[in-house]
Amino acid sequence: MNGLALALLILFGVLLIGAILLQPGTKGGLGASFGGGGANSAFGAQGATPFLSKATYWLAAGFLGTTLFIEVLIIRSNRSVLEKTADKPAVTAPAPAAPAPIPAPAHAPSKQ
Numbered sequence: 001m002n003g004l005a006l007a008l009l010i011l012f013g014v015l016l017i018g019a020i021l022l023q024p025g026t027k028g029g030l031g032a033s034f035g036g037g038g039a040n041s042a043f044g045a046q047g048a049t050p051f052l053s054k055a056t057y058w059l060a061a062g063f064l065g066t067t068l069f070i071e072v073l074i075i076r077s078n079r080s081v082l083e084k085t086a087d088k089p090a091v092t093a094p095a096p097a098a099p100a101p102i103p104a105p106a107h108a109p110s111k112q
Contacts, residue, residue, distance in 0.1 A: 001073065002070070002073060005066060005069055005070050005073065006070070008062075008066050009063065009066045009067060009070065012059055012062045012063040012066055013063060015059050016056065016059040016060060016063055019052055019055045019056045019059055020056060022052055023052045023053065023056065
């Protein structure tokens with residue numbers, strides 16, 4: 001069930017991104033490069049705008065619903081990300097060894 005819900009979430013996410021990118025903006029947006037003026041004849045006088053806006057609403061609702069469903073599945077199975085990290089023992093790295101002191105240079109005999 002978790003795999004199906006996760007697959008639906010990914011599908012809704014990808015379709016939602018596509019529906020948002022295809023919507024025409026103030027300057028045509030990405031949708032104008034795919035359809036241009038030809039999209040108006042296929043979808044009627046208003047173009048694809050009403051269809052894409054309704055599709056965006058439904059895809060957003062599906063994405064939200066799937067996300068909430070996955071959250072309910074996680075709560076029902078009594079698991080948490082924090083519990084998974086708390087079960088593992090903490091791994092501590094050994095402290096680095098202190099560097100050896102640098103010996104002071106020997107004084108050379110002075111020539112006078």
